Amino acid sequence: MTTTSKVPLKDGIEGFVSDWSSDQRAFKGVPWGKAMMWIFLLSDTFIFSIFLISYMTARWSTVEPWPNTSEVFALTVNGVSVPLLLIAIMTFILITSSGTMAMAVRSGYQKKRRQAAALLYLTAVLGLSFVGMQAFEWSKLIEEGIRPWDNPFGARQFGSIFFMVTGFHGFHVSVGVIFLFLIARKVQRGDYDTGRRGFFTWQKGRYEIIETMGLYWHFVDLVWVFIFAFFYLW
Amino acid sequence: MSESIIPESELEEVELYHPKSWWTEKVFSQDAKLIAIQYGLTAFAIGFVALVLSWFMRIQIAFPEMAIISEGTYYQFITMHGMIMVVYLLTALFLGAFGNYMIPLMVGARDMVFPYLNMISYWTYLIAVLVLFVSFFTPGGPTGAGWTLYPPQAILGGTPGQETGIILMLVSLCIFIVGFTMGGLNYVITILQARTRGMTLMRMPLTIWGIFTATVLALFAFPALFVSAVMMLFDKLLMTSFFMPALVEFGENLTYGGGSPILFQHLFWFFGHPEVYIVALPAFGIVSDLISIHARKNIFGFRMMVWAIVGIGALSFIVWAHHMYVSGMNPYFGFFFATTTLIIAVPTALKVYNWILTLWKGNIHLTIPMLFCLGFIVTFLNGGLTGLFLGNVIVDVPLSDTYFVVAHFHMVMGIAPVLVILGAIYHWYPLITGKMMHDGMGRFHFWVTFVGSYLIYFPMHYLGFIGVPRRYYEMGQTEALYTSSAADLNVFITIAALAVGFAQLVFVFNVFWSAKNGEVAEKNPWKATSLEWRTPEQPPIHGNFGKELPVVYRWAYDYSVPGAEDDFIPQDVPNEKVTLAEGYSELGVEKT
Numbered sequence: 001m002t003t004t005s006k007v008p009l010k011d012g013i014e015g016f017v018s019d020w021s022s023d024q025r026a027f028k029g030v031p032w033g034k035a036m037m038w039i040f041l042l043s044d045t046f047i048f049s050i051f052l053i054s055y056m057t058a059r060w061s062t063v064e065p066w067p068n069t070s071e072v073f074a075l076t077v078n079g080v081s082v083p084l085l086l087i088a089i090m091t092f093i094l095i096t097s098s099g100t101m102a103m104a105v106r107s108g109y110q111k112k113r114r115q116a117a118a119l120l121y122l123t124a125v126l127g128l129s130f131v132g133m134q135a136f137e138w139s140k141l142i143e144e145g146i147r148p149w150d151n152p153f154g155a156r157q158f159g160s161i162f163f164m165v166t167g168f169h170g171f172h173v174s175v176g177v178i179f180l181f182l183i184a185r186k187v188q189r190g191d192y193d194t195g196r197r198g199f200f201t202w203q204k205g206r207y208e209i210i211e212t213m214g215l216y217w218h219f220v221d222l223v224w225v226f227i228f229a230f231f232y233l234w
Numbered sequence: 235m236s237e238s239i240i241p242e243s244e245l246e247e248v249e250l251y252h253p254k255s256w257w258t259e260k261v262f263s264q265d266a267k268l269i270a271i272q273y274g275l276t277a278f279a280i281g282f283v284a285l286v287l288s289w290f291m292r293i294q295i296a297f298p299e300m301a302i303i304s305e306g307t308y309y310q311f312i313t314m315h316g317m318i319m320v321v322y323l324l325t326a327l328f329l330g331a332f333g334n335y336m337i338p339l340m341v342g343a344r345d346m347v348f349p350y351l352n353m354i355s356y357w358t359y360l361i362a363v364l365v366l367f368v369s370f371f372t373p374g375g376p377t378g379a380g381w382t383l384y385p386p387q388a389i390l391g392g393t394p395g396q397e398t399g400i401i402l403m404l405v406s407l408c409i410f411i412v413g414f415t416m417g418g419l420n421y422v423i424t425i426l427q428a429r430t431r432g433m434t435l436m437r438m439p440l441t442i443w444g445i446f447t448a449t450v451l452a453l454f455a456f457p458a459l460f461v462s463a464v465m466m467l468f469d470k471l472l473m474t475s476f477f478m479p480a481l482v483e484f485g486e487n488l489t490y491g492g493g494s495p496i497l498f499q500h501l502f503w504f505f506g507h508p509e510v511y512i513v514a515l516p517a518f519g520i521v522s523d524l525i526s527i528h529a530r531k532n533i534f535g536f537r538m539m540v541w542a543i544v545g546i547g548a549l550s551f552i553v554w555a556h557h558m559y560v561s562g563m564n565p566y567f568g569f570f571f572a573t574t575t576l577i578i579a580v581p582t583a584l585k586v587y588n589w590i591l592t593l594w595k596g597n598i599h600l601t602i603p604m605l606f607c608l609g610f611i612v613t614f615l616n617g618g619l620t621g622l623f624l625g626n627v628i629v630d631v632p633l634s635d636t637y638f639v640v641a642h643f644h645m646v647m648g649i650a651p652v653l654v655i656l657g658a659i660y661h662w663y664p665l666i667t668g669k670m671m672h673d674g675m676g677r678f679h680f681w682v683t684f685v686g687s688y689l690i691y692f693p694m695h696y697l698g699f700i701g702v703p704r705r706y707y708e709m710g711q712t713e714a715l716y717t718s719s720a721a722d723l724n725v726f727i728t729i730a731a732l733a734v735g736f737a738q739l740v741f742v743f744n745v746f747w748s749a750k751n752g753e754v755a756e757k758n759p760w761k762a763t764s765l766e767w768r769t770p771e772q773p774p775i776h777g778n779f780g781k782e783l784p785v786v787y788r789w790a791y792d793y794s795v796p797g798a799e800d801d802f803i804p805q806d807v808p809n810e811k812v813t814l815a816e817g818y819s820e821l822g823v824e825k826t
Binding site: 022023030035157161 | 241243419420433457462
């Protein structure tokens with residue numbers, strides 16, 4: 001007998017099960033924080049799915065006509081009404097921020113401290129500008145008379161569900177921005193090199209946290225794509 | 235049985251948080267064991283409130299001429315009783331209390347993976363409980379919409395507590411879900427990613443399997459409740475019309491219009507049905523372990539038990555509309571959901587058979603935990619069988635909204651899980667406090683609780699069959715439905731309910747009395763194999779295990795192994811270290 005610690009691998013479903021149930025960790029090499037973020041995002045997926053399903057139900061059950069989205073969401077530039085202009089810019093910014101986030105993850109793993117911090121700050125600023133433009137869009141709609149309880153352009157559920165879902169998404173982005181700034185500051189200060197402890201948790205962090213943060217950020221981005229499709233294009 | 239191959243440690247030793255003051259040690263503790271006790275005590279405190287509410291309701295039903303509470307109060311009590319018992323007591327107790335205490339110990343970890351988040355989870359839960367409790371003292375009182383909170387009536391005039399009670403209820407639920415999510419992520423990741431060497435998922439005790447699957451269900455089911463609570467809050471506060479159709483109230487048109495009340499029912503039960511299993515699955519797991527330990531026999535069909543838990547968990551997401559047969563949804567839906575409902579009975583029945591086959595020819599010790607387990611099996615079987623009646627559309631329609639339904643769900647998700655909780659407390663009390671609970675008081679508690687709850691809920695099936703509707707404050711002049719036999723039965727039920735209530739006071743007294751005056755427990759008093767009894771100290775201290783984490787060599791059910799001298803082999807004992815019985819050359823092999 002050799003002293004190898006390997007248990008013979010099994011085929012088919014049995015192998016699948018024994019892989020999953022294997023010793024100590026189900027996901028090999030995955031840090032706790034990252035695994036937790038994945039499960040959290042699965043749970044959050046349910047939240048947004050239910051929001052969107054409720055949206056579809058509301059759109060079907062209401063008796064009044066749904067407003068024409070390409071008119072409601074149009075922006076007037078130089079006297080010309082351009083449909084979906086603001087949303088196109090917002091979407092572009094958010095997707096760009098996903099790109100800078102991905103670059104920040106790579107820099108983090110390469111231990112390029114300054115570069116990672118700069119990219120994280122950039123991501124946070126892009127996120128912040130997204131929230132700002134959303135605030136602008138909200139104020140424009142409110143000026144035009146759209147309220148959660150009322151909508152001069154058609155079904156009142158339009159206003160209710162729009163403010164609720166984009167608000168909930170905007171809340172996710174805002175939380176993300178706050179954490180991006182916090183992590184960026186920690187990276188900049190070199191906390192993950194010096195092993196400085198967190199103020200609340202008293203735990204040492206690692207560069208892996210940038211990837212965990214990235215998962216959340218990409219998720220928020222992905223949710224936006226669905227909101228974009230369902231609210232603005234439908 | 236056991237492979238003596240010890241895998242390398244994949245995880246670095248974790249750095250524990252060491253409290254620096256009395257506050258961080260005893261109050262804002264990050265130790266999962268203390269958090270578990272905090273969860274447990276809070277859940278029991280608010281659960282006791284719900285118990286007292288049920289006494290008032292029972293007295294009102296039995297003696298309507300006394301008019302001990304008003305109509306509005308009756309609905310408020312019914313609502314609060316239901317919501318507290320299901321969410322704030324059972325869910326918090328199984329996952330928050332048992333989950334926190336047992337997961338790190340049973341999988342061989344020093345603590346939860348995110349102790350700080352775990353602590354926040356408890357304090358968020360406490361805030362949710364307080365917000366709910368405050369609604370008793372607000373103008374208009376707590377909500378009286380029934381625990382299902384169906385709109386449109388839940389937020390309209392005429393429903394008690396529509397001023398502030400309903401708002402506080404919805405806010406409290408949202409806070410609860412946020413707090414639970416923080417804890418739930420901890421439980422799942424600790425089980426998946428922080429087990430000790432040798433602890434594969436298929437060697438975990440079923441307690442952990444039950445808690446794990448229930449937590450996953452909760453993480454995917456609570457979002458539906460969260461979203462519907464947010465939407466109803468908006469309907470109430472911002473006058474949106476998500477769930478509100480056009481309505482006329484006292485001859486006046488309300489500003490609502492175009493919403494779908496059925497949508498709320500779908501969302502609520504998409505949460506509500508998995509919730510039944512969030513409560514039931516940990517109970518299934520715990521009862522499997524207790525039966526195995528106290529019958530000194532390995533659990534029958536361990537792998538099938540695991541698959542049954544996972545299967546029930548998955549199926550529980552596609553049965554929700556069997557709560558809505560009379561809601562006016564498409565009848566074809568009823569056909570689909572009746573079918574899935576009956577399919578879910580298959581893995582459930584499999585578990586019941588396996589418990590009975592575990593007992594079969596076992597060395598049954600009639601300890602208090604075992605008594606509670608036996609009580610659980612019959613109660614659960616009873617409640618499960620009436621579920622077959624209610625799961626069929628045709629039988630459900632006449633039985634809907636009668637006492638038959640009350641009897642069914644109290645048997646299956648009220649009494650049955652509570653019996654397991656009580657049994658589990660008697661079982662793990664020596665571990666948690668180092669003392670044994672008083673045996674005489676415990677036996678008194680069991681018999682009164684078990685027999686008493688049968689006396690309460692068995693006659694309710696009869697009440698349901700003769701058509702007595704549930705949620706009625708009094709039956710008034712309805713002789714056709716409410717015969718004198720029904721009235722007499724209600725008096726009988728109330729007396730039984732008060733007796734059972736009294737027995738719970740004895741239990742509470744026993745818990746506190748034994749903590750001080752109980753007999754000091756010997757180490758591992760039930761001779762169990764799982765890791766929670768293998769800590770150097772009993773009760774376990776911060777960090778759970780000594781310098782070295784235990785290494786697991788076998789599953790948790792090596793009881794009465796032929797060839798071993800003791801009738802149990804703990805999980806962290808390798809084959810070479812097992813003391814052999816006389817006449818055996820190795821485990822299972824007799825000397826020739």
